[in-house]
Amino acid sequence: MSLQEPVTMKQNASVEEREGVLRQIYNQVLERQPYQFERKKLAGLEKEFIKGKIGIRHFLKSIAVSSIYLESFYEKSSNVKFIENAFKHFLGRSPHDEAEIRECDWLLVEHGVGAMVSALIDSEEYRKGYGSLTVPYWHPHRYESPNDYLENRWLGEEHAGDRGWAIPTLYWHELHLDCTGGTCRPSWTPSSRVRES
Numbered sequence: 001m002s003l004q005e006p007v008t009m010k011q012n013a014s015v016e017e018r019e020g021v022l023r024q025i026y027n028q029v030l031e032r033q034p035y036q037f038e039r040k041k042l043a044g045l046e047k048e049f050i051k052g053k054i055g056i057r058h059f060l061k062s063i064a065v066s067s068i069y070l071e072s073f074y075e076k077s078s079n080v081k082f083i084e085n086a087f088k089h090f091l092g093r094s095p096h097d098e099a100e101i102r103e104c105d106w107l108l109v110e111h112g113v114g115a116m117v118s119a120l121i122d123s124e125e126y127r128k129g130y131g132s133l134t135v136p137y138w139h140p141h142r143y144e145s146p147n148d149y150l151e152n153r154w155l156g157e158e159h160a161g162d163r164g165w166a167i168p169t170l171y172w173h174e175l176h177l178d179c180t181g182g183t184c185r186p187s188w189t190p191s192s193r194v195r196e197s
Contacts, residue, residue, distance in 0.1 A: 008134045009056065018050050024135045025056065029063055029089045030072060038068045055119050055132055060090060064117035074113060079105055083116070092119045092129070092138045 007024040009017065026033050034042060045062050048054045054062075063069050064086070083104045087095050095101050107116040120126060130136055158191045 006130075006134050006137055006139075013052070018052070021056070021135060022046060022059075024137075025059060027039055027065070028092075028136055029060065029069065031089075034068060039069060040043075042066065043155055056135060057132055060136070061114065061118055065114045066088070073174060082113075082179075083108065086117055088138070090117060090136055091123075091125060091197060092136050118139065128175070139191055 009021045014022070039046070042063070045054075045059065045066075049059050070187060073089075074082050077085070080101055083101055084095060086104070087093055097102075098155065104116050104119070107119055114181075126136070
């Protein structure tokens with residue numbers, strides 16, 4: 001994801017403004033606009049949002065447990081890759097370290113997707129970064145380490161699944177893998193290892 005400008009919704013937003021915000025939510029969370037058949041599944045939720053009955057945070061929590069999001073990011077992913085994508089979609093960054101991943105993995109295993117995503121959206125970081133009227137977006141953060149910077153850069157450039165669904169960005173560079181194109185292969189050849197030594 002390239003760096004984006006924040007999209008903020010006014011309290012008394014018009015239907016057209018809410019529809020624009022909805023498009024931005026889909027770009028951020030699904031990394032695309034929903035297909036026509038998916039729109040039918042989301043029709044009730046969209047209607048509540050457009051009429052102002054629910055806000056951005058409620059919409060985000062609802063879409064995270066929808067079959068569309070789960071089929072796209074949870075069902076074909078490892079837990080850690082799903083967590084990495086959830087950070088990307090709902091906090092606009094990659095996980096800082098393995099401690100964050102372990103905490104989210106525990107929530108995911110013990111309480112499910114809804115609880116894990118709610119913890120991200122209800123976090124102090126989310127409140128300070130987005131409040132209740134701004135759509136999450138990919139933006140620069142304070143990096144905890146050089147690896148944190150690199151992981152943010154790689155994850156920010158990744159489109160859904162183009163580096164595979166099993167190995168998270170957090171690990172593929174540590175394993176000396178190139179997962180570009182969805183298939184992971186060693187990023188070195190035996191002859192290049194000999195030249196390095």
